[in-house]
Amino acid sequence: MNPPEMSTYRQALIKLLRPLKPQQGAEVGVHKGATSYWLLKSFPNLKLWMVDSWTTHSKTSAYWRCADPIARQTQQQMDDNKQQARERTAFAGTGAMIITLPSLEAAECFSDGHLDFVFLDASHAAEDVYADTCAWWPKVRPGGLFIWHDYDNHHSKSTAGVKDAVDRFASERGIEISTAPGFLAWAQAHALVTT
Numbered sequence: 001m002n003p004p005e006m007s008t009y010r011q012a013l014i015k016l017l018r019p020l021k022p023q024q025g026a027e028v029g030v031h032k033g034a035t036s037y038w039l040l041k042s043f044p045n046l047k048l049w050m051v052d053s054w055t056t057h058s059k060t061s062a063y064w065r066c067a068d069p070i071a072r073q074t075q076q077q078m079d080d081n082k083q084q085a086r087e088r089t090a091f092a093g094t095g096a097m098i099i100t101l102p103s104l105e106a107a108e109c110f111s112d113g114h115l116d117f118v119f120l121d122a123s124h125a126a127e128d129v130y131a132d133t134c135a136w137w138p139k140v141r142p143g144g145l146f147i148w149h150d151y152d153n154h155h156s157k158s159t160a161g162v163k164d165a166v167d168r169f170a171s172e173r174g175i176e177i178s179t180a181p182g183f184l185a186w187a188q189a190h191a192l193v194t195t
Contacts, residue, residue: 004034009182029122033085126161
């Protein structure tokens with residue numbers, strides 16, 4: 001299997017994480033494992049928790065309604081995506097830990113302050129991004145990074161909810177949001193904040 005594309009946002013993500021020298025991280029919304037591949041290649045000592053439900057979504061779900069094409073895939077396509085993610089990251093052995101659960105359920109598996117970073121790229125519906133952020137934010141250690149993909153991505157209507165949710169979360173908690181190339185937004189966890 002050929003390496004996946006090293007996109008602008010993946011380059012920016014790795015650059016953001018490099019000073020952390022991350023040992024424990026979570027990617028929430030893995031799809032086919034392309035970002036997982038580059039994270040594990042770039043940080044050989046990283047234990048990456050790859051979180052995705054890899055399941056179909058109801059037509060009434062917020063994710064479906066935001067018109068993200070991934071939300072409309074069949075179960076066979078989802079199963080193929082998971083298999084591709086597994087194959088892409090097999091080189092990392094136990095460094096690639098696949099968790100097949102919905103985001104909110106998976107967040108409950110981690111103690112607060114356990115992770116050096118969370119990279120959130122799951123549902124782009126505003127209510128889902130907000131709920132995911134609330135659930136995963138406490139899992140990042142003080143000084144760690146929380147990173148969102150598709151923040152202010154004006155090229156896709158399906159991602160508009162990301163900026164709305166991130167801005168709401170940051171405003172409610174007084175958190176400063178920074179941006180990076182490839183439609184990334186990030187914040188440093190200074191204290192464990194829960195709602």
